Amino acid sequence: MTRYNAWNVLKNGITGQKGWDRAWRDPQPKDSYEIVIVGAGLHGLATAFYLAKNHGIRNIAVVEKGWLGGGNAGRNTTIVRSNYMMPGNRFFYEHSLKLWENLSHELNFNVMFSQRAHISLLHSPAARDAAARRYNTMRLTDTGAELWDLETLKREVPHLNYDNARFPIIGAAVQSRAGSARHDAVAWGYARGADQYGVDIIQNCEVTGVRRENGRVTAVETTRGDIGAAKVGFAVAGNTSRLWRMVELGKLPIETHKLQAFVSEPLKPLLDQVVVFGVGGAHFYISQSDKGGMVFGGDLDWYKSYAQRGNLPIVQDVAEAATSILPCLGRVRLLRHWSGVMDMSMDGSPFICKTPVENLYLNAGWNYGGFKATPASGWYFADLIANDRPDPVIENFDLGRFSRGVNIDERGAGPDPKLHG
Amino acid sequence: MIRIKCPFCGERDHSEFTYGGDASIVYPALDATAEEWHEAVFMRENIRGMQTETWHHVNGCRMWLIVQRDTMTHEIRSVRPAHEGLAGVLEDDR
Amino acid sequence: MSARRLPSGGRIDRSQVLRFTWDDRVMSGHPGDSLASALMANGEQVLGRSFKYHRPRGVMSAGVEESGAMVTVGEGARRDPNVKAPMQELFNGLTATGQNAWPNVRFDFGEVNDMLGRFLVAGFYYKTFMGIPPFEWGKGTGAWMWYEKFIRKAAGMGSASREADPDQYEQGHDFCDLLVVGSGPAGMSSALAAAEAGLDVMLVEQDWELGGSFLSQTGSESKNRCADMVASLNNAGVRTMLRTTAFGLYDYGVAGLLERVTDHLQSPDPYQPRQRFWTVRAKQTILASGALERHIAFGNNDRPGVMNAAAGRAYVNRYGVLPGERVIVATNNDSAYHSAIDLASAGAEVTLLDARSTLPGELSERIGEAGVSLRTNTVPLKTKGRLSVNGLELAVISVNGWRARGAESCDAVLVSGGWSPVVNLMSHRGVKPKWDAENACFLAPSRHETIQMAGSAAGYWRAADCELSGIAAGSVAASALGKKAKSLVLPPIGGWDLAIKPVYEVKVPGKKLKCLVDPQHDVTAEDIRLAHREGFVSAEHLKRYTTLGMATDGGKMGNVIGLALMAEALGREIPEVGTTTFRPPYTPVSIGALRGRSVDEHFRPLRRTPMHDWNLSNGATMTMAGLWHRPWYFARQSETISEAYVRETETTRKTVGLCDVTSLGKIAVQGPDATEFLNRIYTNPFAKLPIGKARYGIMLRDDGFVMDDGTTWRLSETEYFMTTTTAHAGKVMVWLEELLQTRWQDLKVHVTSVSEQWAGCAVAGPESRKVLATCVEDASVMDNDAFPFMGVVETKLKGGIPCRIARISFSGELAYETYVPSDYAVAMMDLLWPQAEQSGGCLYGLEALGAMRIEKGHVTGAELDGRVTIEDAGLGKMASPKKSFIGSALRNRPDMTREDRPKLVGIFPKDRSQTFNAGAILCSVEQVSGLGEGWITGVTHSPVMGHWIGIGFISGGHEAWAERTAIAADPVRKGNTEVEIVSPHMYDPSGEKMYG
Structure with a gap:
């Protein structure tokens, strides 16, 4: 397998790019595997990679109804951060960020993680105090975090709306180690990494049923035949409820909603950080891709939907938010907008857990924060499947937390999925 | 833009309304058990296809409506007032 | 030689001269010119540089698919990067500059990238820049972030202004029976047919003239036909919108339109918005959006002087610009014959290469008459030249593919590789276009939902057929809306004399060529094959790995070629590779238009209380509370905020203070079952x-x-x-409505929001009773006995002002909330304030209100953050054990009743001279790290206690922390402070003052 490095890039430049291998094989499904992961999105691929790397298991298939990384992996706004404060979330996302920091090296694939700082704008003393609680918690748990005053913010991001904003900007809460990454590269990097360990990534293979005997899953039925499995993991955010019905386990604390994302025409550098704000019922986040497009997004479309198509009201809403903080964006043109379907959970937090079926494991409920969670999600889901018990870090990412009354709701929005994010 | 035919106001953009949730949920009595309430508050069928759901005409007549809508295509099959008494009044008017 | 302006012909007005500048050089053009045609007429060839390789680029098209002439228009705060020159209408004073080049597009140091092109292939950046070369040593992101700085500067196209956009935008809403997109033969005929059948029709055209393909035709017949149709449209009452792009189709056929109002004007009227964004709800929609001509991938097929054949025809016939003197037209289908004929008639020496071996009958005669020399079985292989084309190497058909044969000199190459119907808007609706092998194009179904395709967008190549299909579609739309309309028999789609011969790429054995597939993003045929070798074979992977179709033309130029090359590499058919989904918008839309007037202070509505002006004239400084502006403090002379709120607190506690509390939500709950309703929604008995x-x-x-x-x-x-509360006024109202209309339909209760109807003033302090007594008509209602704590009185203020007063206290003093109908708000203040002032009282704002509630341990939104139980808030005794209420079943879940949950407490600094901040984390002295034991939600200086105090939550509550020191850890601001944990009721815990 040809390593990705500058040497080989130069060599192949001279020899006509003939020396590169396939990034991943296109294998036929075997009759059975030790572990079958359903869903070759970011989390499913990461899970396979860490099962192989951390736990030495190689007899793994990742089955995917479409193309790997074809769902939300390629539809998100690529923000990576760990500014979570609730018990459970805090250490999980920080672990994820640590994995991100070395991910390109670990995968030998440049995922372009750019730690360019994540800046949450603050608009009132009350908001500053609320942010202080979060960022103090980060500092006390060994994660860098800062509050910037207005002068610092003006110096670092000079062209925000400091003069006429409806909600005057008074400062910012900042995580310098946060930033953005190249979303597709993460899917491809994990796929290539897993493939090199011998994991079979089987695309265009839709799961149509789940065979069970004596309370155990024995195989997944797919459009490419039945595939036996000693253990099965679901990682199909957006479509979790559909698979869940196949195993007849009843309902889930999940609703599927859609989120739109936006990119502008490519521009020379205009914004060097990730900038976020939420005030007056608006929610907005923006960064500039390395290619030059302004990548941004806002709230859900507010109604449950499985359609990967958005509607105009949120487009307007997001455009309003965009120009309200970056008034120069008025003339910048929107190049594309698209949408993805999200597992919205009842508290905005995910599930990495065992299920009522002994050898079936669930990874779901990522709301619209799944991208940043990718490495840790794969790490802990692999650990769960390999060892059949949750690591203490994810002990509250189970389906039983609502019965127990455990609250890991970062927004405090309550059991209404559309209010989380 | 989804267009919702409010029985009171006529056909309007969905941006005048807010989506409520799954209308098939039957909320238990206040003195029901925590298990029953857990089921109603936290658990969802999450139908992909035609589902019965509530919408609130929040920037209109403020009526809660029961809407049959396909969650894949957004096609709406029917809209009626959530309050059965009001639904009955509308029937009588016809 | 380069392009030149013809002495006559075209739709430009030679009698008027427009001056414009290109890279600081003054040039001239005429009304009717596009920026592209004017630059060509001025002999400019290199107008842009490509994204990655900085290859020189000229005009490649006459429309939205332009990928070469991308320029920056305007200056300063009105600078618009990435403008497609063919789409920019020329006006006097227009300023355009080249972009993505240094020092300029004609001589660009960036061109060195083109020489390094063999290294900078698709996706090369995924394989390096991770660490220290050559083997990517190291860890972390340091190396990448070092490289990234340079990559970001090199990437991007134009440069946006950092100044605020000074222009205004508007939003409009409209309805119609039928929306027709495109005003070519099909669009106009469908609009006419529908309008004549009685429909209300809107016709939108992105161009500044109606006519579509009519505009680039020559001959009086088509000119007259076009003029007749335009006249008929007006007579039939069709609403036409020029310079308007239907950029997206959404659910229920709702269309988003962008109308460019002033982008073509030198000095717009000040009232005119720059652009308007329209939301149009059409009952029926016809997409007569035309078709775009495809390129062919051959060597250096992006050199200035190479453009699509239809563009060549448009420049000659519409703009009166001859693209070259010696022109080679290369085609694989009939359509380019018209271009060849028109260019030859305009004086060019034209050679036509047809990849096919037989000739289309009538057309071949006509090209002979026009003096065009024709070579069959011949295709372009590679252009020659550097900054502009000066020759073309040719290839002819061989047993298995093509072989090189000779070269010809030329100064322009016009290419037609077939046509791609514009199915983008149908694709927005989630409809997958299907490959039509006979016509070598993707076609959408002719009808989906209420949307129809017509004309060349539906795959009709002849103008007459397009008109017919337009009439048919218009009739179908009319019938669908219950109008009488004739039904038509449609001709079969297609309609060329001789079938197209698919040619996507020309390559010959042993010859290395740089064949651009997606010129704007520098995606080459070799890139497609590299993607294939590496396994990025699906349409989605191909697109993402090579960036094919991701440029500002949205794949209009390259997508089909890319898919065809991948199909070839896979040995499959194009449909098996798939098609990419077209996303809205069809062409890029300014973010300003989408936001309309919701800008700056109009981003969100501003809510003011009816005594807003009164507060301001009495010295209030305002602060934001959600959407509200509320008094923050009332500074006297040079007081700081701290001095002001401390004085206001002291004064209120000593005499009396008045505070505007109008922003609180107010709901009238009425009906025979109102009591039962309240009993269910509140935890305590009602x-x-x-x-x-x-x-x-x-x-x-x-x-x-x-x-x-x-x-x-x-x-x-x-x-x-x-x-x-102010924050939850809307949410609570919705919640009550939901309960009554869905869950509890049997309850006879009506709820009405009366927040706007009542203005409120808190009158607090020992003198409050006295102040109110002098203001009400009947002072006896204020007697302590008649009006005890928590009493309510409906009475009149002096002057007959109806009012309702409750004796409730947030400050902890003897206090009242007084509400009057909003229109009387100022009258109420004018009555209350002189009396309060006489008693030595004050006006107070949110800061003092906050100080007094912290002293009392009263909770607000800072505490009730959605994660707090009633016990956590120290209000557990308000949860009735004798009844069931909303939340009573689930509030007793195990984790919510843990003893060690954080509970509401008061906080004192250990050293009373010290201060601390809200947002600090409370930790034990032993462990000032980790998630902590609690947090602080509010902090104030307490004049009563003479030191700083706080309110917050800590595990187990204050009893668990008696005699223990805690640390208020605030590393992001002021570090650690030792604190004592006390009862949250820090002031007058027995409530003597309130009852007094």
Whole structure:
């Protein structure tokens, strides 16, 4: 397998790019595997990679109804951060960020993680105090975090709306180690990494049923035949409820909603950080891709939907938010907008857990924060499947937390999925 | 833009309304058990296809409506007032 | 040689001269010119540089698919990067500059990238830049971030202004029976047919003239036909919109339109918006959006002087610009014959290469008459030249593919590789276009939902057929809306004399060529094959790995070629590779238009209380509270905020203070079952609340966490007046409506938001009773006995002002909330304030209100953050054990009843001279790290206690922390402070003052 490095890039430049291998094989499904992961999105691929790397298991298939990384992996706004404060979330996302920091090296694939700082704008003393609680918690748990005053913010991001904003900007809460990454590269990097360990990534293979005997899953039925499995993991955010019905386990604390994302025409550098704000019922986040497009997004479309198509009201809403903080964006043109379907959970937090079926494991409920969670999600889901018990870090990412009354709701929005994010 | 035919106001953009949730949920009595309430508050069928759901005409007549809508295509099959008494009044008017 | 302006012909007005500048050089053009045609007429060839390799680029098209002539228009705050020159209407004073080049597009140092092109292939950046070369040593992101700085500067196209956009935008809404997109033969005929059948029709055209393909035709017949149709449209009452792009189709056929109002004007009227964004709800839609001509991938097929054949025809016939003197037209289908004929007629020496071996009958005769020399079985292989084309190497058909044969000199190459119907808007609706092998193009179904395709967008190549299909579609739309319309027999789609011969790429054995597939993003045929070798074979992977189709033309130029090359590499058919989904917008839309007037201070509505102006004229400094502006403090002379709120607090506690509390939510709860309703939604009992009394209540959510709090006043047997917090006023109202209309339909209760109807003023302090007594008409209503704590009185202020007063206290003093109808707000203040002032009182704002509530340990939104139980908030005794209420079932889940949960406490600095901040984390002295034991939600200087105090939460509550020191850890601001944990009721815990 040809390593990705500058040497080989130069060599192949001279020899006509003939020396590169396939990034991943296109294998036929075997009759059975030790572990079958359903869903070759970011989390499913990461899970396979860490099962192989951390736990030495190689007899793994990742089955995917479409193309790997074809769902939300390629539809998100690529923000990576760990500014979570609730018990459970805090250490999980920080672990994820640590994995991100070395991910390109670990995968030998440049995922372009750019730690360019994540800046949450603050608009009132009350908001500053609320942010202080979060960022103090980060500092006390060994994660860098800062509050910037207005002068610092003006110096670092000079062209925000400091003069006429409806909600005057008074400062910012900042995580310098946060930033953005190249979303597709993460899917491809994990796929290539897993493939090199011998994991079979089987695309265009839709799961149509789940065979069970004596309370155990024995195989997944797919459009490419039945595939036996000693253990099965679901990682199909957006479509979790559909698979869940196949195993007849009843309902889930999940609703599927859609989120739109936006990119502008490519521009020379205009914004060097990730900038976020939420005030007056608006929610907005923006960064500039390395290619030059302004990548941004806002709230859900507010109604449950499985359609990967958005509607105009949120487009307007997001455009309003965009120009309200970056008034120069008025003339910048929107190049594309698209949408993805999200597992919205009842508290905005995910599930990495065992299920009522002994050898079936669930990874779901990522709301619209799944991208940043990718490495840790794969790490802990692999650990769960390999060892059949949750690591203490994810002990509250189970389906039983609502019965127990455990609250890991970062927004405090309550059991209404559309209010989380 | 989804267009919702409010029985009171006529056909309007969905941006005048807010989506409520799954209308098939039957909320238990206040003195029901925590298990029953857990089921109603936290658990969802999450139908992909035609589902019965509530919408609130929040920037209109403020009526809660029961809407049959396909969650894949957004096609709406029917809209009626959530309050059965009001639904009955509308029937009588016809 | 380069392009030149013809002495006559075209739709430009040679009698008028427009001056414009290109890279600081003054040039001239005429009304009717596009920026592209004017630059060509001025002999400019290199107008842009490509994204990655910085290859020189000229005009490649005459429309939205342009990928070469991308320029920056305007200056300063009105600088618009990435403008497609063919789409920019020329005007006097227009300023355009080249972009993505240094020092300029004609001589660009960046061109060195083109020489390094063999290294900078698709996706090379995924394989390096991770660490220290050559083997990517190291860890972390340092190396990448070093490289990234340079990569970011090199990437991007134009440069946006950092200044605020000074222009205004508007939003419009419209309705119609039929929306027709495109005004070519099909669009105009469909609009006419529908309008004549009685439909209300809107016709939108992105160009500045109606006519579509008519505009680039020559001959009086088509000119007259076009003029006739335009006239008929006006007579038929069709609403036409020029310079308007239907950029997206959404659910229910709702269309988004962008109308460019002033982008073509030198000095717009000040009232004119730059652009308008329209939301149009059409009952029926016809997409007569035309078709775009495809390129062919051959060597250096992006050199200035190479453009699509239809563009060549448009420049000659519409703009009066001859693209070259010696022109080679290369085609694989009939359409380019017209271009060849028109260019030859205009004086060019034209050679036509047809990849096919037989000739289309009538057309071949006509090209002979026009003096065009024709070579069959011949295709372009590679252009020659550097900054502009000066020759073309040719290839002819061989046993297995093509072989090189000779070269010809030329100064322009016009290419037609077939046509791609514009199915983008149908694709926005989630409809997958299907490959039509006979016509070598993707076609959408002719009808989906209420949307129809017509004309060349539906795959009709002849103008007459397009008209026919337009009439048919218009009739179908009319019938669908119940109008009488004739039904037509449609000709089969297609309509070329001789079938197209698919040619996507020309390559010959042993010859290395740089064949651009997606010129704007520098995606080459080799890139497609590299993607294939590496396994990026699906349409989606191909697109993402090579960036094919991701440029500002949205794949209009390259997508089909890319898919065809991948199909070839896979040995499959194009449909098996798939098609990429076209996303809205069809062409890029300014973010300014999408936001309309919701800009700066108009981003969100501003809510002001009816005494806003009164507050301001009495010295208030305002602060934001959600959407509201509320008084923050009333500074006297040179007081700082701290001095002001401390004085206001002291004064209120000593004499009396007035505070505008209008922003609280107010809901009228009425009906025979109102009492039962309140009893269900509040945790505490309301069943026995007497008329004339108020009660503080807590509402939980279904999940048992606290939702909101407020007081509810019983006005009569069946009527209550409920107040909510400012923040949750809307949410509570929606919640009550939901409960009554869905869950509890049997309850006879009506709720009405009366927040706007009542203005409120808190009158607080020992002198408050006296102040109010002098202001009410009947002072006896204020007697302590008649009006006890939590009492409610409906009475009149002097002058007959109706008012309702409750004796409730947020400050902890003897206090009242007084409400009058909003129109009397100022009258109320004018009555109250002189009396309060006489008693030595003051006006106070949110800061003092906050200080007094912290002293009392009263909770607000800072504490009730959606994760707090009623016990956490120290209000557990308000949860009635004798009844069930919303949230009562789920509030007792195990984790919510843990003893060690953080509970509401008061906080004192250990050293009373010290201060600390809200947002600090409370930790034990032993462990000032980790998630901590609690947090601080509010901090104030307490004049009563003479030191700083705080309110917050800590595990187990204050009893668990008696005699223990805690640390308020605030590493992001001021570091650690030792604190004592005390009861949250820090001031007057027995409530003597309130009852007094």
